[in-house]
Amino acid sequence: MSEFNSVFREEISMHLCVMEAELSYEAYRHCRRTMILFDEYLCRINQTDKEIPEPVIESWIKEVSADISVNTSGQHVHYIRQLLLFLTNSGYTCFIPRTLTTRDTYVPYLYSDEDIERIFAAADSLRVSRARKNKFAEKEIPLILRLLYCCGLRVGETVNIKVSDLDFERNLIVLRVTKRYKQRLVPFGKDLAEIIYRYCIGMGILNDSDAYLFPADDRNSHISPNNVGNYFRIIREKAGISCNDQAEHGRGACLHCFRHSFAVRSFDKNERSGIKASESVPFLSTYLGHDSLYETEKYLKYSGNYFEDTLTKFDDYSGELFPEVIIYE
16 A cells, blocks of 8 residues: 555655665655655645646745755755656656755765774674564675675665676676666776675575576565665664764764765775876766766765865865855755
8 A cells, every 4th residue: 555645646656666776775765754745735735636836836845844944945845856857757747946055064974994894794793583684684784785885886776786787707887777877887896706706606696697686585676775774773783883973964874974985985095096186086976976076076075084184185176166065956
């Protein structure tokens, strides 16, 4: 039974299926919350026509923005715009509101070497009650976390990888299900290649090109990003990493912070290898699948005292490119 009840309940469910594959766990959670609020609103005003006129949207934005910060309100508008664009592309008449100008205050948590060591140790010894678990989770989660950290992948991209997407001759992953549908090639090192290869043998999927790399219980689908997030919270607690240990405006250690950590470490490694920022940042932006350098600039923010010299060098490079920290989505 669908959790949505409005005239657009089927379309909202379809849109969320796409978003779950594209977004990180936390972003998907926020997106889903916006969809629930909008669906409830459409039911409350008895919207029966399959169109979304301007008064409906403006009224909803005013209602949902009451007593919350401009950033949170902007987030709701951002996600509802994505839904409305989806509906428009599906043939419905919808008013598309302007995005709200918000100040980008988010600061990611960067994992230290000690954090990563403890996380991997906790993941490798993961044991979850049989009544609650995906039967493959104890094998899958350690590799998923290593791919997030070592390759800078999004969670949705990772769980959608199939065996046919792996190229062990060139040590490459072909990412086909990605944000904004931008397919790309991601290389991985020899050590990680050995881990992936042994994992495929252990899972019995090495020669099954149609198999998901991280299957769900029925093997016909993949483990969901939500489940990965649930297991990670268990691992984070076991590793002794508190979600409260965060800078102001940070959301603490989360799965998407592996991607931030990868970006900063990659930039740091390139700087120490003598690669200029003017060469490093565009390459890193392409590798991460970003549409612009503005997105990459957001990934190279940091919390704590890690990589201060590196971030100073990035600031020197990006000063003219990004003169303000006001983001227009």
